[in-house]
Amino acid sequence: MKIAVCVKRAPDSEARIKVGADKKSIDEGGVKFALNPYDEYGVEEALKLKEAAGDGEVVVVSVGPDAAQETIRTALAMGADRGVLLKTDAVGPDPLPVAKALAAELKDGGYDLILFGKLAIDDYNHAVGVMVAELLELPCASAVTVLELADGKGRAEREVEGGVEVLEFGLPAVVTADKGLNEPRYPALRGIMLAKKKPLEVKDVTLDAGGVEVVELVPPPERQEGRIVGEGADAVPALVDALRTEAKVL
Amino acid sequence: MANVLAVLEQRDGALKRVSHEVLTAARGLADAMGGEVHALLIGPAGTATDGIAEHGADKVLVAADDALALYQPDLYAAAAAEQAGAASAVLVAATAMGKDLAPRIAARLGATLATDVTGVSYDGAVVVIRPVYAGKAVYTLKLTGSP
Numbered sequence: 380m381k382i383a384v385c386v387k388r389a390p391d392s393e394a395r396i397k398v399g400a401d402k403k404s405i406d407e408g409g410v411k412f413a414l415n416p417y418d419e420y421g422v423e424e425a426l427k428l429k430e431a432a433g434d435g436e437v438v439v440v441s442v443g444p445d446a447a448q449e450t451i452r453t454a455l456a457m458g459a460d461r462g463v464l465l466k467t468d469a470v471g472p473d474p475l476p477v478a479k480a481l482a483a484e485l486k487d488g489g490y491d492l493i494l495f496g497k498l499a500i501d502d503y504n505h506a507v508g509v510m511v512a513e514l515l516e517l518p519c520a521s522a523v524t525v526l527e528l529a530d531g532k533g534r535a536e537r538e539v540e541g542g543v544e545v546l547e548f549g550l551p552a553v554v555t556a557d558k559g560l561n562e563p564r565y566p567a568l569r570g571i572m573l574a575k576k577k578p579l580e581v582k583d584v585t586l587d588a589g590g591v592e593v594v595e596l597v598p599p600p601e602r603q604e605g606r607i608v609g610e611g612a613d614a615v616p617a618l619v620d621a622l623r624t625e626a627k628v629l
Numbered sequence: 630m631a632n633v634l635a636v637l638e639q640r641d642g643a644l645k646r647v648s649h650e651v652l653t654a655a656r657g658l659a660d661a662m663g664g665e666v667h668a669l670l671i672g673p674a675g676t677a678t679d680g681i682a683e684h685g686a687d688k689v690l691v692a693a694d695d696a697l698a699l700y701q702p703d704l705y706a707a708a709a710a711e712q713a714g715a716a717s718a719v720l721v722a723a724t725a726m727g728k729d730l731a732p733r734i735a736a737r738l739g740a741t742l743a744t745d746v747t748g749v750s751y752d753g754a755v756v757v758i759r760p761v762y763a764g765k766a767v768y769t770l771k772l773t774g775s776p
Contacts, residue, residue, distance in 0.1 A: 395765075396765035396766050405766065475742065478736065503759075505745070506731070509736070510732045510733075510736040518703075522725065522728070522729070538725065539700075539725035544699070590740070590773050591771070594756065595769045596768050596769075599760065599765065
């Protein structure tokens with residue numbers, strides 16, 4: 380079983396995000412970058428499937444700057460076999476050019492399964508995985524919490540508003556992972572040492588310009604301070620009034 | 630013609646309320662661009678179209694077949710992409726279905742995509758506002774790929 384996992388280098392979920400001087404991007408100074416958390420589910424799922432199958436290869440693919448090699452090494456330390464970095468410093472806010480670069484790399488790879496995280500926690504796009512599937516004309520299950528493979532077929536469950544959607548599809552396919560799919564392993568020391576020697580191919584790519592221009596990036600609006608309208612049962616009419624006339628939620 | 634296609638959503642043949650929001654946003658955008666709102670509703674036979682025109686659609690397109698009762702990624706994407714060809718912008722709700730459907734439409738059309746948008750306007754091109762970095766920053770993006 381040959382599995383590709385596409386990963387992204389993203390600011391750590393705990394990182395403090397500061398808008399840069401250009402007001403169009405973040406100030407990366409002091410920001411710790413890590414393997415995008417949803418991609419960890421993808422890597423873990425690939426490793427589990429390979430282990431269950433008894434043999435196979437897990438290839439980690441990323442589009443990003445030179446520093447994304449470190450991100451790929453994290454996935455290699457978890458147990459993936461080799462990595463490919465499609466190197467570019469210009470990853471813009473349009474998901475389609477990224478999807479095109481990945482699709483071109485994956486197209487003739489002979490993969491049985493291509494895994495993604497459902498979104499990257501930097502741009503929150505929830506798009507690249509599904510787009511790659513469309514470009515490669517493969518079936519795609521996005522944001523899945525359960526994945527089962529047997530006899531060249533897949534079955535996935537995804538959570539939707541007020542329910543669960545069950546999808547069945549043939550392989551090869553693209554699957555994007557949601558939280559809950561599995562519990563990603565931590566790279567062990569041995570894994571980290573091994574990862575340093577695993578092959579990591581770096582290919583220069585040039586992405587299409589895309590059709591998204593950043594006008595500005597600003598911090599979110601400050602939250603207005605809350606107000607206590609009173610205490611106990613006596614405050615209920617005032618609270619109801621405030622919810623009705625000020626907040627307009629009733 | 631700078632028309633806007635609003636892709637609506639139903640459950641059990643009844644329009645979902647989030648579709649009203651999509652229609653309202655589509656109406657505002659179409660007015661700014663000087664175009665019409667075309668609403669596309671995909672669902673089972675007999676899907677009700679009540680309220681769609683009232684919420685701002687100039688034209689209501691219905692793809693009704695019992696095979697379309699549940700979200701079928703390929704069929705829905707094909708139907709939406711077919712109708713989207715005549716539109717300058719396509720609006721989809723950021724629901725579980727919409728998040729799966731929107732990138733499919735964009736990839737099929739080779740179009741620009743912005744997801745989880747909280748505001749949309751027009752300034753020579755479609756301009757969207759969307760929170761990123763888990764809400765720690767807010768992007769304003771101009772979609773030069775559209776119309």
